[in-house]
Amino acid sequence: MMESRGAVLTLVVVSIAGAMLFTGCTNAPPKTSSDVYPGSQTYTPSTSIYSAISIPTEGVEIKAYSVPDGDIQDILNWFKNKMLSEGWELQKNISIVSISVPQTGTISYGGVIFKKGDQGRGIWAWQQDNNAYYVIATGAWSKFSGYEAEQLPSSDQAQGEEPIERYPGSVLLGYDKSGPPTDLSIYLDYGTSDEADTVAAWYKQYLQSNGWTLDSEGSDSAGHYLDFSRGGETLGINIYKPTETIAYTEISITYYKKGLPAEDQTSGYEPVPRYPGSVMLEHTDMTFSGMRTVSISYGTTDSVDDVKNWYVSNIPAEGWTLLGTTTISDGVKITFTKGTSTTLQVTIESSGYNTTLIDILYTSPA
Structure with missing residues (x-):
């Protein structure tokens, strides 16, 4: 009997070991x-x-x-x-x-x-x-290697006009500006080590206390999305939480401004007096084949008719001869001449947002 039990035990052990x-x-x-x-x-x-x-x-x-x-x-x-x-x-x-x-x-x-x-x-x-x-x-x-997320730089990586105050302690990572001064777009990207919730709360408090209206807001697992407006200005602010590839909170701002700037955006030679109170928006001055061409854009909040009447009444006093006026879409084109080779073309158009654009094209022998 003992031999039989030993055989059984041996079989059980071997079976368990075999299973493992x-x-x-x-x-x-x-x-x-x-x-x-x-x-x-x-x-x-x-x-x-x-x-x-x-x-x-x-x-x-x-x-x-x-x-x-x-x-x-x-x-x-x-x-x-x-x-x-x-x-x-x-x-x-x-x-x-x-x-x-x-x-x-x-x-x-x-x-x-x-x-x-x-x-x-x-x-x-x-x-x-x-x-x-x-x-x-x-x-x-x-x-x-390859698993480290992008870290927040210690200093600005770009520079440019910042239309609103940046989030405290953030760094500017990207910048782009496009469009004419009367229809301006600015894109800014910032980074911060603070939580996305904290950043969103700061922008809401700061902007609303400075005259901006919160038009809409939303959030999801990726971040917060805020839209503001103030007169002719609009702001879209997207605040993204850190991800597997970016180890910091990213702040993406899109700023739009439609309307007239408060001051000149550039400077240069002006061949005739400008319309009173207008601001210079663009200026180019080129000489080619013995002819000088000066192109200037101004802006004013006055009406097309007011600007037209001023130029028709005042430019001849500067020695110019009025050749004629032509009605165009949303405005008028006025042509003057001086001597045999110098011409002045004034194009006056309404651009919306309570702005009238004045484009001057001056040509004369160099």
């Missing part, structure tokens, strides 16, 4: 359970997983686990909270996507990459059927 050898992937939960997601079991993934989801394998320590009936979003959130509480800095959040992996099939995967000093650590998790799996890779930060 056959699976070759999952073992008992690790002893250091506080360092891994609850319920984790050590695991050996197929080698195709590492290349498929871009897990570094050279010069790093790799640990892999399975979580029966686990959820990869819960796993990644758990590690994110744990790592941040330990002083690690989140460098990249890899959004969950589905891919096909050779020898494995279709999986959903995501990841989180951290940095502390010169060390890096990444957690990649994937879902297959009802089970979750994850890999922890730890090593020198240089082994995680």
Whole structure:
């Protein structure tokens, strides 16, 4: 009887060992359970997983686990909270996507990459059927090249006209200006390390206390969106939260202004007196083939008729001869001459927004 029982015990042990050898992937939960997601079991993934989801394998320590009936979003959130509480800095959040992996099939995967000093650590998790799996890779930060998010510069990267006060402590990252002074567009991009919610609240308070009207506002998981207006000015402010590729809050501002500026935008030779109270918007002065051409644009809030009557009444007193006037769309064109080779053409048009444009074209021998 003793020999029979011994044989049975031997058979049971061999059977269990054979079962463990056959699976070759999952073992008992690790002893250091506080360092891994609850319920984790050590695991050996197929080698195709590492290349498929871009897990570094050279010069790093790799640990892999399975979580029966686990959820990869819960796993990644758990590690994110744990790592941040330990002083690690989140460098990249890899959004969950589905891919096909050779020898494995279709999986959903995501990841989180951290940095502390010169060390890096990444957690990649994937879902297959009802089970979750994850890999922890730890090593020198240089082994995680390509995962570092764009950092906020310490100083301005661009310069230009800023029509409103910038958010305190922010840096100017991009600038562009287009359109004539009476229909001006300015685009500005700023960056700040402050939270998007804080930035949005500051702009709302600052702009409304300075005469701007909040026309609309919205928000979603990506950020906040604000629209303001004040007279002929409009502002669109988009405030984007940090992402997996940009590690700071981005402030994108679009400024439009329609109407007449308060002062001259340029300067230059003026061949005839300007209309009283008008401002100079553009000026060019060129000489070619012995002829000088001066082109000037002015703006005024007076009507087309008032401006026309002034030029017809005052320019002849400067020695010019009126050749005639021609009605055009939204205005009038007046032509003068002086001597045999000098001409002056004055085009007066309404441009909307209580603005009348005056275009002067002067030609004479150089």
